[in-house]
Amino acid sequence: MQQYRYKITIEYLGTGLAGWQRQANGLSIQQILEEAIYCLTKTNTIVIAAGRTDAGVHALGQVAHFDLTNYRDPHQIMRSLNHFMRPHSVAIIDCQNVTSDFHARFSAIKRHYIYKIVNRPGQVILDAERAWWIRHKLNISAMQQGVSYLLGQHDFTSFRAKHCQAQSPIKTLSKLDIIKCDQEQINFYLSAPSFLHHMVRNIVGSLVLVGLEKWQPENIKAVLDSKKREAAGSTAPAKGLYFIKVDY
Amino acid sequence: MQQYRYKITIEYLGTGLAGWQRQANGLSIQQILEEAIYCLTKTNTIVIAAGRTDAGVHALGQVAHFDLTNYRDPHQIMRSLNHFMRPHSVAIIDCQNVTSDFHARFSAIKRHYIYKIVNRPGQVILDAERAWWIRHKLNISAMQQGVSYLLGQHDFTSFRAKHCQAQSPIKTLSKLDIIKCDQEQINFYLSAPSFLHHMVRNIVGSLVLVGLEKWQPENIKAVLDSKKREAAGSTAPAKGLYFIKVDY
Known part of the structure; x- marks a missing residue:
């Protein structure tokens, strides 16, 4: 199945959030993003970040990637996901369609x-x-x-x-x-x-x-x-x- | 009656506040400060600022003055008032005992x-x-x-x-x-x-x-x-x- 990979740059205020990674207790940035992608695509999607920041840590340029089964315009993805994330102090500030060999964590130098x-x-x-x-x-x-x-x-x-x-x-x-x-x-x-x-x-x-x-x-x-x-x-x-x- | 004048420098995040000046509706920085002084002295005291900032405007160095009938150590005043203001995004960052010819608004150049x-x-x-x-x-x-x-x-x-x-x-x-x-x-x-x-x-x-x-x-x-x-x-x-x- 063809997949389309997107690289996103994310800004967030970590205050009150449980950090990057999904937690049983507490709302994480990963969960906020994955739920926004679900709102857009009706598909469960995993988002992988360059760095798993702790609770309370902020980001001006966290980078993550995820795959979609349908191509969507990167700018539209950014706008839609930011719309769904609006109540939270998290926003995508850049979104690009990248090749499947890009990995937010393992490609980072x-x-x-x-x-x-x-x-x-x-x-x-x-x-x-x-x-x-x-x-x-x-x-x-x-x-x-x-x-x-x-x-x-x-x-x-x-x-x-x-x-x-x-x-x-x-x-x-x-x-x-x-x-x-x-x-x-x-x-x-x-x-x-x-x-x-x-x-x-x-x-x-x-x-x-x-x-x-x-x-x-x-x-x-x-x-x-x-x-x-x-x-x-x-x-x-x-x-x-x-x-x-x-x-x- | 002898009075002791204090000059304070104030930092505040204006978000959610009604601006400097006391309002019938909405919590102002003036009210927060005056209530803190009341907690300390059990006396109604008017605080006069250099500039009456609007609702939502922030300050890193607003200046104000007020008079007390008893001398108190300026550093203790700062600590006590900051204690009473703690729930709010307002703090005194400097406090000095000044002569009575100092006026926060009219002495400003x-x-x-x-x-x-x-x-x-x-x-x-x-x-x-x-x-x-x-x-x-x-x-x-x-x-x-x-x-x-x-x-x-x-x-x-x-x-x-x-x-x-x-x-x-x-x-x-x-x-x-x-x-x-x-x-x-x-x-x-x-x-x-x-x-x-x-x-x-x-x-x-x-x-x-x-x-x-x-x-x-x-x-x-x-x-x-x-x-x-x-x-x-x-x-x-x-x-x-x-x-x-x-x-x-």
């Missing part, structure tokens, strides 16, 4: 995340669910020194969630830039071919300990070398994390 | 706003209530040409709401920069000693007609010269507007 921190004494309102609020001043150059130990290929066991399903803990962190965007906002830009479960949030959680000067930058190397999750800092809150882009 | 547009075909999710989504590509340099007619002192009757209470329609627009922040976001930075009611949103509404190439940049001059509200474009949505800062 690099994934890009941003982690946002608002660093100021005053309570955060506009970004309450969109950034990690840290009251005490972070030492950015100390965090940047800590980063130097993490770039490149390493065994990231110390920054890996207990229930991570990846076969190997060895990953290659291609980029980790810490940029002070304005007086208050600090963005972490992370890129890698792939990440372990919670890897971004665990790295940010440890670097923040350096930023708060509870740790020295060299502690990051010691934590990495220990290959023990308990050696690293706690997991940074989901609400500061954005899945930005996938390279294919 | 310049007010600063940002208007945010997301300019892309794809539906906007993260900024749905925080920016004006415009699908069709805006011509930024045409809008910038339009701006040239607005800078400086003019009779802004054409950009003034019908129910504006200002005594004179003559205002001095000190700054209007249009900056493309990234691929999609266009920010308008506006500064003036004071603005007429709806002046920022009416200016943005007209400049967007230039950006969409429905108008020529020169139309802005014709609209200004006409001194008729109906000559100008429609009022840009409240959700894109942010009250940023006040100079004293």
Whole structure:
């Protein structure tokens, strides 16, 4: 049976959602999309994403694919699915018909995340669910020194969630830039071919300990070398994390 | 009776709120603050703001003042009021004890706003209530040409709401920069000693007609010269507007 594959780029606000993957309890982005496709096609369709973001994590450019048995105009698919998803904070921002060898997860060659921190004494309102609020001043150059130990290929066991399903803990962190965007906002830009479960949030959680000067930058190397999750800092809150882009 | 004056800087998400000023119907930021002060002091207190923002307009740095009959530590005031306001998307981010000649409205020498547009075909999710989504590509340099007619002192009757209470329609627009922040976001930075009611949103509404190439940049001059509200474009949505800062 002929099938037509579609690649979609998705924006979502993760607040109140159960993350990408279908869950028995809680509404996931995958379920919202699959139900919208059912409304359009009356066919059960599985949607496969580049990255299975956790509950509360946002996306500006998540990528996914699915197959339809009838050809439909990509722009019409986007409009229709966005119509059906309207009550939810999820929308398709691009839709393309692609060849069947495209796979949102396995064809991905690099994934890009941003982690946002608002660093100021005053309570955060506009970004309450969109950034990690840290009251005490972070030492950015100390965090940047800590980063130097993490770039490149390493065994990231110390920054890996207990229930991570990846076969190997060895990953290659291609980029980790810490940029002070304005007086208050600090963005972490992370890129890698792939990440372990919670890897971004665990790295940010440890670097923040350096930023708060509870740790020295060299502690990051010691934590990495220990290959023990308990050696690293706690997991940074989901609400500061954005899945930005996938390279294919 | 001795009184102690406090200057507060306030951040709020205007979504779902009735704007700054107390209303018979709808919850205003003024009411939220005054009720929080009542919880703290058991005294009815009036809070006076630098700018009376409309329903749906946000603030990152609204300034207001109020008087208390007992001295309280400014930091404690901030913490207590933020505690009482917790259910609402309003917080005090700075509080200072000031002399009684300080007046949030009348001492202000310049007010600063940002208007945010997301300019892309794809539906906007993260900024749905925080920016004006415009699908069709805006011509930024045409809008910038339009701006040239607005800078400086003019009779802004054409950009003034019908129910504006200002005594004179003559205002001095000190700054209007249009900056493309990234691929999609266009920010308008506006500064003036004071603005007429709806002046920022009416200016943005007209400049967007230039950006969409429905108008020529020169139309802005014709609209200004006409001194008729109906000559100008429609009022840009409240959700894109942010009250940023006040100079004293």
